[in-house]
Amino acid sequence: MAAIEQIGRGSSASAGKAKPASEFWTVTRLRIAGAIALLAVWEIAGWSGLFFRGVLPSTVFIAQAMFQLLTSAEFYWHLAVTSFEVLVSFLIGCSLGTVVGLVLGSRKYTGDVFEPFIHYLAPTPKIVFLPILLVLFGVGVWSKVALGAISAFFPMALGVAAGVRQVSPVLLRVGKTFNLTTMQTVRMIYLPALVPPLATGLRIGLGISIVGCLLSEYKLAKAGLGFLAGQYYEAFSVANMLAVLVIIFILASLGNTLIEKYVRLPGPGDVQAHR
Amino acid sequence: MTAVNTATVVPPVRRRAAGKPLLPPLVARLLFLVFAIGFWEVASRYGWINAFTAPAPSAIWSGFIQIIVAGELGAAFVRTFLEALAASAIGAIGGIAIGWWLHSSKKIGLAYTSWVAAAASAPLVLLYPLFLVIFGRNSSTIVAMGALGCMPPIILKAKDGLDGVRPVLLNVGRAFSLTPRQQFTMIQFPAALPVIFTGIRIGLLFAIINVVGVEFLIAFGGLGELISDLGDRFDYPAMYAAIFFVVLVSIAFFYLTEKLEIWLLSSK
Structure with missing residues (x-):
């Protein structure tokens, strides 16, 4: 568990380093796109009929x-x-x-x-x-x-x-x-x-x-x-x-x-x- | 004068005892275990503790033999082992692939690595009812939960490992005009393997914890179900035996992979 914590902290620390403004906006856009994609996958999977009705x-x-x-x-x-x-x-x-x-x-x-x-x-x-x-x-x-x-x-x-x-x-x-x-x-x-x-x-x-x-x-x-x-x-x-x-x-x-x-x-x- | 005074205040025998302990730690540890088990046995036999809820070690040993002879323990172990193996294989392949994706572009890495780090410390196992609804009460749910638990550490360590491959090795690959696939299989992956292994090891532990945990919670599958089942039957000696067996298997696995990791890192 401690090792995981170090992994998580190390990675987020390296991800949180000072970034130029343009990079910051690129990363923010990617994150928003990622969040929308995940929600879209959820919604499409729910409506697709692949799963029983009401499962997703x-x-x-x-x-x-x-x-x-x-x-x-x-x-x-x-x-x-x-x-x-x-x-x-x-x-x-x-x-x-x-x-x-x-x-x-x-x-x-x-x-x-x-x-x-x-x-x-x-x-x-x-x-x-x-x-x-x-x-x-x-x-x-x-x-x-x-x-x-x-x-x-x-x-x-x-x-x-x-x-x-x-x-x-x-x-x-x-x-x-x-x-x-x-x-x-x-x-x-x-x-x-x-x-x-x-x-x-x-x-x-x-x-x-x-x-x-x-x-x-x-x-x-x-x-x-x-x-x-x-x-x-x-x-x-x-x-x-x-x-x-x-x-x-x-x-x-x-x-x-x-x-x-x-x-x-x-x-x-x-x-x-x-x- | 001072030396004489010190000698009279602190006797030489005591000094030696403080410098070098009477027993090596391993022997002391084993003696402690023997003493603890012996005390438990006596306490249970003489009624100092409730022998029904906390059966004596001798009764637990009989329970252990009973579930081995009945074939329950062996079958449950094999099932849990296979489920954990499937979960780990899915988690390792998926984890290394996603780790490579995060490594492949700096911006993607910056955008999503913190998400994976958050998932690594989030209580993902609590999502098991969702997987139960999707896959039903069967092995798929257990394997999916195991894979979900083991993936975040593997992703993070795979990315760390691939990020840390020395540029000189990559340049050698380029000099030999390796294709991207050859570059990955012949240079990046082998060079990053010791670091990736650390992630796989943590991931495997999480997979085992999730697999046994979900088996226990949904009373389906291997060792987890066996414990749940024996508890429901009020067969406490056998239930304790199964619980200790799970603990011992986890410890043995943790110990072996720890040694393997040390060996891999030292041979890096």
Whole structure:
């Protein structure tokens, strides 16, 4: 996951370099053309008769369904349930991940012994743990919270552990000279230096806790956006189902953007300057 | 004087212990595993934890033997393996083709690479109900979801790899008047392969995660369905066994491809 994040960031960074005005307009025109082409493909495929009627509803119907959803009280109840699950699982997973990452990164032997467990468990499909979590926590929100938290834990722990190892030993020695306690060292040296891995971990963590919570809602739940999409699927109300999916994607990218914009704790530049 | 004082404050035995750990990390890791499994066994047998919801490791082992003997595990593994392979093949071919397209024109690359990067970090697996509606509840949906999951990293790495091919190699190709196809198959692709492999490796992992995940969610197919099915039958020891099997297969796959990637990158 971290590798993907780097791929994504690297590529978008190179794509976002300062460009001459004419190039900017060419790229913008290409993007608009691409978006129109994708919409046209969708509409033509829907009308072509290649698929069963109603399988690919027109974007007009999807927009209508979105409007209806956004003006219904029931939708906000499901949104509240999913938001609660995602936020709590995100907080639990990321907090645990940060603590474990700090321990693994700062203590070499502990890291050598235990980090391979996390490293190799991280890319396994977490959804398969859902039956165990359903047995342990029931079909309500807590099994979803548990799965979301497990999902968010791994990238956070690995990112923080790697980040801790990159903290300059000079800073740690300065801390020792000032007789800082462990908590002070974490707060005053590790955390400021860890802003980039924390921000990345939080972004990946949020993304996959959303996936964890929603997938478990799809499988077995009593409320939530995943449950709602599942219900629309079973009723073959495809426009409504797609409207829920579009809203989920918009909310997920909104959360991603918010973290990217606001996770700027004490200036990382200060720490970089000391390296 | 100072040396004598230090020696009295920090005994030599403790110093050696801090410098060199008692056990190598691998041994400590294995001991921890043995201890954890042993503790779980005892806790389950003595009723410290609920043996029905968290069966003892010995019961899980019996469940493992049971699903092997019944042939369920083998059949499910083969099915998942084939689905993941098909998804990865589609994802790799499509991904390399799109990566080449993004590489072929600077403007196209600038316009659409950030879209692919956004797709790489978007929760695409949540789209599976759409694919269910299009393809129905069968292997096509599972393969399509696997291919969709594995394509973005392959596209991005293929573009990165092709962008990074040294101009001198391309010039050699031109000097030999290679056709564009020869240039791609004989120079660009082999030179970009180590970087593309990194994308394929991440893509394969995503394909496996999506394939098993969708199998589990729609209760159809291989290992994912087996887990779902055993859970529905309340056969928890066998369900735990199937879950651990999926985890172990993922770990083995991740480990092997990691080693292969290191070897490829070192031989670049």
